[in-house]
Amino acid sequence: MAMTAREIAALVGSTIGFDGELRCVAAPADASVDTIVFAQDEDALREAVASAAGLILARAGAVGGGADDSRVVRVADPKYAFALCARALAGEPEAAVHPMAVVDPSARLGERVRVGAGAVIEAGAVLGDDVSIGSNATICQGVEIGSRVVVLQGAVLGSTGFGYARNAATGEYLLFPQQGRLVVEDDVEIGANTTIDRGALGETRIGRGTKIDNLVHIGHNCRIGRNVVIAAQVGISGSCVVEDGAVLAGQVGLGDHCRIGPGVILGGQGGVFPGKSVDGPGQVFAGTPAEPRADYLKSIAVVRRLRDQKAKR
Amino acid sequence: MAMTAREIAALVGSTIGFDGELRCVAAPADASVDTIVFAQDEDALREAVASAAGLILARAGAVGGGADDSRVVRVADPKYAFALCARALAGEPEAAVHPMAVVDPSARLGERVRVGAGAVIEAGAVLGDDVSIGSNATICQGVEIGSRVVVLQGAVLGSTGFGYARNAATGEYLLFPQQGRLVVEDDVEIGANTTIDRGALGETRIGRGTKIDNLVHIGHNCRIGRNVVIAAQVGISGSCVVEDGAVLAGQVGLGDHCRIGPGVILGGQGGVFPGKSVDGPGQVFAGTPAEPRADYLKSIAVVRRLRDQKAKR
Amino acid sequence: MAMTAREIAALVGSTIGFDGELRCVAAPADASVDTIVFAQDEDALREAVASAAGLILARAGAVGGGADDSRVVRVADPKYAFALCARALAGEPEAAVHPMAVVDPSARLGERVRVGAGAVIEAGAVLGDDVSIGSNATICQGVEIGSRVVVLQGAVLGSTGFGYARNAATGEYLLFPQQGRLVVEDDVEIGANTTIDRGALGETRIGRGTKIDNLVHIGHNCRIGRNVVIAAQVGISGSCVVEDGAVLAGQVGLGDHCRIGPGVILGGQGGVFPGKSVDGPGQVFAGTPAEPRADYLKSIAVVRRLRDQKAKR
Numbered sequence: 001m002a003m004t005a006r007e008i009a010a011l012v013g014s015t016i017g018f019d020g021e022l023r024c025v026a027a028p029a030d031a032s033v034d035t036i037v038f039a040q041d042e043d044a045l046r047e048a049v050a051s052a053a054g055l056i057l058a059r060a061g062a063v064g065g066g067a068d069d070s071r072v073v074r075v076a077d078p079k080y081a082f083a084l085c086a087r088a089l090a091g092e093p094e095a096a097v098h099p100m101a102v103v104d105p106s107a108r109l110g111e112r113v114r115v116g117a118g119a120v121i122e123a124g125a126v127l128g129d130d131v132s133i134g135s136n137a138t139i140c141q142g143v144e145i146g147s148r149v150v151v152l153q154g155a156v157l158g159s160t161g162f163g164y165a166r167n168a169a170t171g172e173y174l175l176f177p178q179q180g181r182l183v184v185e186d187d188v189e190i191g192a193n194t195t196i197d198r199g200a201l202g203e204t205r206i207g208r209g210t211k212i213d214n215l216v217h218i219g220h221n222c223r224i225g226r227n228v229v230i231a232a233q234v235g236i237s238g239s240c241v242v243e244d245g246a247v248l249a250g251q252v253g254l255g256d257h258c259r260i261g262p263g264v265i266l267g268g269q270g271g272v273f274p275g276k277s278v279d280g281p282g283q284v285f286a287g288t289p290a291e292p293r294a295d296y297l298k299s300i301a302v303v304r305r306l307r308d309q310k311a312k313r
Numbered sequence: 314m315a316m317t318a319r320e321i322a323a324l325v326g327s328t329i330g331f332d333g334e335l336r337c338v339a340a341p342a343d344a345s346v347d348t349i350v351f352a353q354d355e356d357a358l359r360e361a362v363a364s365a366a367g368l369i370l371a372r373a374g375a376v377g378g379g380a381d382d383s384r385v386v387r388v389a390d391p392k393y394a395f396a397l398c399a400r401a402l403a404g405e406p407e408a409a410v411h412p413m414a415v416v417d418p419s420a421r422l423g424e425r426v427r428v429g430a431g432a433v434i435e436a437g438a439v440l441g442d443d444v445s446i447g448s449n450a451t452i453c454q455g456v457e458i459g460s461r462v463v464v465l466q467g468a469v470l471g472s473t474g475f476g477y478a479r480n481a482a483t484g485e486y487l488l489f490p491q492q493g494r495l496v497v498e499d500d501v502e503i504g505a506n507t508t509i510d511r512g513a514l515g516e517t518r519i520g521r522g523t524k525i526d527n528l529v530h531i532g533h534n535c536r537i538g539r540n541v542v543i544a545a546q547v548g549i550s551g552s553c554v555v556e557d558g559a560v561l562a563g564q565v566g567l568g569d570h571c572r573i574g575p576g577v578i579l580g581g582q583g584g585v586f587p588g589k590s591v592d593g594p595g596q597v598f599a600g601t602p603a604e605p606r607a608d609y610l611k612s613i614a615v616v617r618r619l620r621d622q623k624a625k626r
Numbered sequence: 627m628a629m630t631a632r633e634i635a636a637l638v639g640s641t642i643g644f645d646g647e648l649r650c651v652a653a654p655a656d657a658s659v660d661t662i663v664f665a666q667d668e669d670a671l672r673e674a675v676a677s678a679a680g681l682i683l684a685r686a687g688a689v690g691g692g693a694d695d696s697r698v699v700r701v702a703d704p705k706y707a708f709a710l711c712a713r714a715l716a717g718e719p720e721a722a723v724h725p726m727a728v729v730d731p732s733a734r735l736g737e738r739v740r741v742g743a744g745a746v747i748e749a750g751a752v753l754g755d756d757v758s759i760g761s762n763a764t765i766c767q768g769v770e771i772g773s774r775v776v777v778l779q780g781a782v783l784g785s786t787g788f789g790y791a792r793n794a795a796t797g798e799y800l801l802f803p804q805q806g807r808l809v810v811e812d813d814v815e816i817g818a819n820t821t822i823d824r825g826a827l828g829e830t831r832i833g834r835g836t837k838i839d840n841l842v843h844i845g846h847n848c849r850i851g852r853n854v855v856i857a858a859q860v861g862i863s864g865s866c867v868v869e870d871g872a873v874l875a876g877q878v879g880l881g882d883h884c885r886i887g888p889g890v891i892l893g894g895q896g897g898v899f900p901g902k903s904v905d906g907p908g909q910v911f912a913g914t915p916a917e918p919r920a921d922y923l924k925s926i927a928v929v930r931r932l933r934d935q936k937a938k939r
């Protein structure tokens with residue numbers, strides 16, 4: 001798809017003094033005359049101006065580094081504007097159910113749904129409009145998925161939760177009923193080979209706009225808020241609550257019945273003990289058990305100093 | 314499926330003073346007259362009695378909270394009884410090989426086996442009776458699976474192990490032969506996207522009644538005992554032994570050739586160094602390297618106290 | 627396939643005083659007259675000599691333990707020689723695209739490629755000669771795979787990376803363009819249910835001879851060197867560099883933009899903070915944040931000593 005420079009400028013809420021056709025986005029090194037690039041700082045702007053790019057997205061207040069180049073379009077957030085342009089130029093993805101996908105006759109699919117080869121949509125699942133299900137992904141029976149949701153390859157949504165009742169006499173485990181629902185709200189994106197369990201009796205819910213990376217596990221009856229970011233290999237045990245806007249970095253682990261407050265940022269490999277709460281909007285936590293990152297770093301420093309003192313004696 | 318209240322009471326080894334049809338289990342909030350609910354404590358019992366549920370499973374010794382309600386059936390373990398009722402009411406799941414599953418002609422399937430769409434059963438695999446293989450799961454060649462085993466969506470059983478011989482001159486790695494077996498005993502349940510490798514020369518074995526959550530990795534030549542519980546994202550390196558009744562919480566990691574003693578409980582994110590043993594039935598261990606949980610918590614407290622003292626000076 | 631003892635001896639660069647047919651490799655306990663076994667030390671050699679094996683690979687300098695047995699073939703590295711023999715005896719695996727695999731017409735496959743049932747090769751993907759793609763694996767569009775690459779069951783290569791631009795006003799996330807490539811060089815082996823993302827604007831690259839275990843995550847724009855070993859459940863965030871010959875043990879986590887130097891060994895569950903570098907060929911690092919293993923162990927000892935002193939008072 002192609003857009004003119006003036007259409008692009010209008011899209012990102014700015015203006016430009018020339019017109020020409022733009023067809024793609026790229027890094028400066030790969031740019032040609034029909035290419036949009038972006039520059040977050042002055043160094044990047046210098047590199048962009050030196051490239052063959054046809055249009056350069058730069059910060060509104062940028063001076064120096066080539067900010068007076070006629071190809072420069074000034075915006076508040078060049079990276080965000082660049083992502084907007086990329087989406088506009090990509091156009092609509094081809095919407096089709098691959099002939100080698102398996103969609104149960106009782107599943108209901110919205111408009112313009114894309115289902116990849118080998119994907120399985122089980123009985124009673126409901127998908128909104130413009131949903132994309134990747135190859136070899138599985139949407140288990142009865143799962144409800146909103147609009148514009150993207151599920152990558154190999155993900156499993158709505159699997160049986162991991163809850164058991166133990167026979168005290170024999171030590172054997174009996175599956176606790178796992179008959180609840182999984183609801184995935186609009187604009188959620190879910191990574192490759194990620195698994196999200198259905199509720200046991202109630203529901204598991206992933207809030208609108210939340211983004212989930214690859215190989216993440218989310219247990220039964222969790223409630224994940226809106227615009228939450230969950231990086232790769234995070235593990236969230238059953239019945240956790242993660243409030244709106246929280247960010248969980250890679251390999252974070254939450255015990256069951258935890259609560260992560262709105263806007264909390266939890267650093268990589270951090271852990272929260274079962275039943276505990278972590279709170280403080282915009283605050284960064286780290287370590288296991290998670291504590292404010294500044295404290296976490298001080299603890300490390302204290303131990304290392306002590307160790308080195310012992311070594312000297 | 315429906316059962317009478319008297320049939321339910323008999324199933325859980327108790328009695329009831331009325332009769333009526335029960336058709337499902339649910340949480341009190343979702344209960345109606347044909348629904349069974351359970352109450353582990355007095356608060357829950359009060360909630361259950363206030364609901365429309367037709368039958369309430371409560372502790373044998375419970376007093377107060379509505380324990381004299383005529384719908385109450387007294388049992389030793391209400392949660393366990395509830396799970397028993399759920400299984401009885403669910404009836405037999407529909408047993409069928411989905412037309413879009415791929416079962417190699419040389420694989421042998423027992424009675425009443427269920428294979429989901431997109432699942433692959435490779436050459437020479439053997440499945441016992443009442444086995445359920447989820448959509449898009451893969452049972453690799455020659456894997457032996459007992460009766461009543463449940464394998465969830467996307468799991469891979471019997472993959473090539475990760476063992477190499479290094480060429481000292483070139484630094485290149487050559488696959489060590491991975492020609493052994495994987496044996497999964499009766500009543501094992503295996504989560505979505507979990508991977509279990511076959512043995513290199515010998516076998517990998519998962520003992521009877523063991524339950525494994527999503528995204529778990531079990532390496533070649535491991536021997537996992539009976540009634541072991543392995544939570545999500547646990548990683549077990551090659552040649553480990555996990556004895557009967559052990560519990561590994563989420564994201565635990567075992568180096569190769571570890572041994573976890575019978576009944577040991579290892580807390581979330583805990584780690585065991587290669588070749589080490591952790592022992593003590595019913596004892597809880599935590600941290601990396603794993604130590605008794607009380608010691609682990611004391612270590613954390615000691616470091617934090619020291620850190621805060623430094624801060625004050 | 628069968629080979630004579632003299633052919634085997636020649637293959638491993640040694641000699642033998644008799645001839646006979648060998649057909650397989652095994653552990654001593656499972657060996658018969660047509661079987662090759664190996665012995666890394668004297669104890670193992672004693673066990674091998676006591677077995678029915680037809681040929682025994684032992685260290686060149688080995689004395690005692692039965693080193694004078696006529697079946698013994700002396701080599702520099704018995705384990706490596708054993709792996710060589712196993713490969714030679716295995717012969718060529720059956721190369722075929724399973725009728726239930728899905729290969730897009732625009733994908734290009736080399737000679738003798740094997741594709742398992744349920745595997746999906748998307749548009750424009752390119753596979754070299756002698757590549758093996760396991761059942762239910764997904765090779766996403768445009769991924770380039772070299773020769774002799776092995777991809778196990780359920781792996782996803784070339785999935786959309788996890789990069790977003792945040793709308794500062796609304797808190798919503800917009801996908802940053804993920805239009806780059808994934809290049810997998812010759813002789814790479816990739817484990818079951820592992821996920822590797824394509825580049826955002828540039829490329830993700832896995833270097834020649836690198837071996838990757840199950841459930842590993844490698845983010846967009848990473849550059850993994852040659853003959854790197856990456857154990858199960860390792861997580862590598864975007865834009866990391868792992869140099870040639872490095873070894874990452876199980877559950878290691880790297881923040882984004884990390885660099886792991888050539889030949890570095892990083893112990894299980896170790897973590898590296900975003901943007902940090904770990905360097906020192908052949909040196910072993912451990913813990914989070916990773917430090918030389920000797921220091922890591924001293925830190926643990928110091929804390930435990932302090933804790934036990936407190937307890938005594």
